Amino acid sequence: MTSRQGGGIVETRSVTFSPGTVLTASGACAALPELTVAFETYGTLNAAGDNAILVCHALTGNAHAAGLASPDPRSLGWWDPMIGPGRPLDTDRYCVIASNFLGGCYGTTGPTSLNPRTGTRYGMTFPAYSVRDMVHVQKALLDHLGVTSLVAVIGGSLGGMQVLEWPLCYPAMVRSIIPIATAAQHSAWCIGLNDLTRQAIMMDPAWKNGAYDPSAQPTAGLSLARQIAMVTYRSDISFDRRFRRDVAAAGPDGREQLFEVERYLRYQGEKLVARFDANTYLYITRAMDAHDVAAGRGTLDEVLGSIRVPSLNIGISSDILYPAHEQRAIAAALPRPVYREIDSPDGHDAFLIAYDQLGPFVHGFLKEIP
């Protein structure tokens, strides 16, 4: 693997595993005739294979974490300010690896993939999978790449759930963890919110119990799901600063006069519809809701207490989805925690916005990890 220059074009690559090569908690992968994993790497893996950092993405993310996917400057990776030479995840020092998780719709096998046994898309026949399954698939990818040990596993939101699962699934592989704005057990609050988004998708007649044609997915339902989520990703203060009570130039159908905030949310809904799949959204939110690091392992305190590596736990002051008090509670149960809080009005999304705070937190922590 070769080093990438900051701002260069990065190609998403993929590897396909044959049946049975990937261990999974739920047996999801064993049921698949083949499993392809999409990934990107930034920086160079050393000969010992022990300078890698794994970046885990959130609900609608993908393997394209940094650099440009094409000459289009809008194709920049979703965490580009965090990854590159001299950046917090310093590619002069580390080999940073990002992959689309199991069951995603960005190149890794999931509900939108063709089932080679039937020649049709899996859709709702795709096996249910868990956050642990995502981790097992990432492990297979790391083995394939020659990674022997991870300096750190880092991610926010659903990415942070994978981060917490990593040292529990593969304790010998992980030297530190950085869970950001996440959950050790998905809360009733978040489960309830996720269920609203599922109901929105399934209420759309175009969903057709998941058997929709790829060219005619349930756009209204998926758009509403995204809008429900978007509101919870931000805060009242950030919305009021940005939109106030401004009126949009014109309603999209010409009839209705919308407030600017309504126009913005609908636009965000449409944007997701253009790049994501409704069935995949259902599967991933179910995996999030089932997420519980303690399941089958002991009490929550025992399980978190068994994670012996240093952890950097990052909360966000205005996060209403995975509140700062939840991050402090996770840190308190971990044996070697550092807790840092992003002071921001931008809510949960601050881990994708407040790089001026997030970057130094991560940089300061990583330099102490041997």
Added chain:
Amino acid sequence: MTSRQGGGIVETRSVTFSPGTVLTASGACAALPELTVAFETYGTLNAAGDNAILVCHALTGNAHAAGLASPDPRSLGWWDPMIGPGRPLDTDRYCVIASNFLGGCYGTTGPTSLNPRTGTRYGMTFPAYSVRDMVHVQKALLDHLGVTSLVAVIGGSLGGMQVLEWPLCYPAMVRSIIPIATAAQHSAWCIGLNDLTRQAIMMDPAWKNGAYDPSAQPTAGLSLARQIAMVTYRSDISFDRRFRRDVAAAGPDGREQLFEVERYLRYQGEKLVARFDANTYLYITRAMDAHDVAAGRGTLDEVLGSIRVPSLNIGISSDILYPAHEQRAIAAALPRPVYREIDSPDGHDAFLIAYDQLGPFVHGFLKEIP
């Protein structure tokens, strides 16, 4: 009007006004061939007509604020612990008046009413109305009842918006105001959330652009709207205390295993569908979103600064919809404010739950109002 004994049965009464007798800001009432207002009273109006307190209800509320509607103990009014002999709104001293607001679906003329000109329900042909229109209709009711002056106007949420409009529409009628967990200008945050609920309703094919048969309203859409709202009425802490990660006995369709929080939210959705109307929900949320006490009157500070009567402003520590900081800002702009905060994990709904705190706040304030 005669006094009610605590726990007695209270009948909702109504009065019908002829066209043109009610002043409205938007002309909504002028367009109506007749206007009926449903109301209840508790306690006795004195000869001077100046011992009345007006209670304003929230989005899905009604005129039945206290006492039983029938021998069924579940028919208790929505704010019963606040209203009665010796209670914070003491019916031994005050005549407490509650009415269903203009455009409601509990006896006051609204989208579910028959249009006498056509013999069919108004539905989406009902004129748009504002929070100010609600206040003008309440004024007509008070005139009809012989009320000359209000000791106080009190209400939470949308009720509080009416409370803030009252001394601006009829300054000579009001001796004090008690706005609870509300807005002087509906925020971008709340507008965004309301729009999600409207989209849920309008996405349901059974909505039929509002022309649904009363026996076949858009149940899935209205249910989802209610569930979106319900989550914002509570908090992460209250949800986690109540539901944890408990699994429901069985999913409603027998196929899907639901978490208890999902079952609860769906149950709440169904409950609203059984007692509320989808078009009415659209109209009321639009009235909330248009709410702005400053509109047409000056700057927000000037307008709130012109309210010369004492105010008791009540915030709720965990309210994510109308946050405590918003209540403190309203209080800071009012000339004679008292600010009290309900310390509760129950979110916005605490004004319907935390009577042990709300009651003393209101009692302590009212005893100083001559």
